[in-house]
Amino acid sequence: MTGAPVLEITNLNVGYGLGEHAVRAVRDVNLTVHRGEVLGLAGESGSGKSTLAYGLTRLLAPPGVITGGTVVYHPADGEPYDVLELDDVGLRKFRWAQTAIVFQGAMNSLNPVHRISAQLTDVLAAHEPTTSAAQRTARAREMLKLVGISSDRMDAYPHQLSGGMRQRVMIGMALILQPQVVIMDEPTTALDVVMQRQILGQLIDLRERLGFSVIFITHDLSLLVEFSDRIAIMYGGRIVEEAPAAVLYQDSLHPYSAGLLGSFPALRGPRRELTGIPGSPPDLRGMPSGCSFHPRCPKAFDPCAANIPVLGNPGGGGRTVACWLHPVLSWGEV
Numbered sequence: 001m002t003g004a005p006v007l008e009i010t011n012l013n014v015g016y017g018l019g020e021h022a023v024r025a026v027r028d029v030n031l032t033v034h035r036g037e038v039l040g041l042a043g044e045s046g047s048g049k050s051t052l053a054y055g056l057t058r059l060l061a062p063p064g065v066i067t068g069g070t071v072v073y074h075p076a077d078g079e080p081y082d083v084l085e086l087d088d089v090g091l092r093k094f095r096w097a098q099t100a101i102v103f104q105g106a107m108n109s110l111n112p113v114h115r116i117s118a119q120l121t122d123v124l125a126a127h128e129p130t131t132s133a134a135q136r137t138a139r140a141r142e143m144l145k146l147v148g149i150s151s152d153r154m155d156a157y158p159h160q161l162s163g164g165m166r167q168r169v170m171i172g173m174a175l176i177l178q179p180q181v182v183i184m185d186e187p188t189t190a191l192d193v194v195m196q197r198q199i200l201g202q203l204i205d206l207r208e209r210l211g212f213s214v215i216f217i218t219h220d221l222s223l224l225v226e227f228s229d230r231i232a233i234m235y236g237g238r239i240v241e242e243a244p245a246a247v248l249y250q251d252s253l254h255p256y257s258a259g260l261l262g263s264f265p266a267l268r269g270p271r272r273e274l275t276g277i278p279g280s281p282p283d284l285r286g287m288p289s290g291c292s293f294h295p296r297c298p299k300a301f302d303p304c305a306a307n308i309p310v311l312g313n314p315g316g317g318g319r320t321v322a323c324w325l326h327p328v329l330s331w332g333e334v
């Protein structure tokens, strides 16, 4: 399932604005993506998921600023480098050919006046100018077929396709340069649940054939439990828990993860009572002291309001949690 690291995010901090009114949207995030794995990133709206994705691909628009950290990318051939240090030329190559991103609402960003085949061949022409027109058309056809669009639809315009088909085209555009990492930021929220499952299932099959890694971002944890290898949970700009998907589903350690899991029906096994999470996500401009989840946490006790828990490894086994209920190796360092 998981190979060597392909992307290593260390102490990443991203804010909006500078100075005392700055909003710290991503705080001290550490996350590693391995070759060939599907890493799910979940959290309520506003927890910083998109900011993390935009930050690590350097696509933040002002007033977004990266205020610290490193994002080390390991190319298939060549030395690892820090994405945060790339110049414009390096960035352009990295963004599409190495790490592609499908944004929230992306299916509406296809160019309405161009046939879908042309939108794919344009990407190839821009990034692989030495290919011939015939080669580009063949690659576009092959890619569209891979994402489930038959050749007789290749010359359609976006408005002639359903939402699900347009989403497939976007995924095809993300994959056509054979990136090693594909980031999907809530790519399917506009689609119905059956369609979401179908597209995701096919993406995972493609991952097995083409060998890329996926960072899949959604507020819908049930999709992640089904489709990802590992899941990281974000709250108030921090990763609060990370574990293999099955482990997180069966035995989450952070009360926030448990709350998210309690917000959708059990996939299998005994029926769970749907509980949800009382209260609302924190305002990033005035974060609660200590663990930012403590005001909403059913299990909060003395240390929670006083100190920020660090992401640590309570029991080994490739999982981490930042919660005072689970004393960690770094307990003494806070």
Ligand SMILES: Nc1ncnc2c1ncn2[C@@H]1O[C@H](COP(=O)(O)OP(=O)(O)O)[C@@H](O)[C@H]1O
Pocket (backbone or CB within 6 Å): 016, 023, 025, 043, 044, 045, 046, 047, 048, 049, 050, 051, 052, 062, 063, 064, 284
């Ligand atoms: N352009 C912006 N300017 C100021 N603050 C922003 C901007 N975009 C996002 N934020 C802040 O960053 C927080 C995280 O946003 P986002 O990364 O979009 O969360 P998510 O993708 O998890 O819903 C938001 O709660 C908001 O306060």
Ligand SMILES: [Mg+2]
Pocket (backbone or CB within 6 Å): 049, 050, 051, 104, 185, 186
């Ligand atoms: Mg988002």
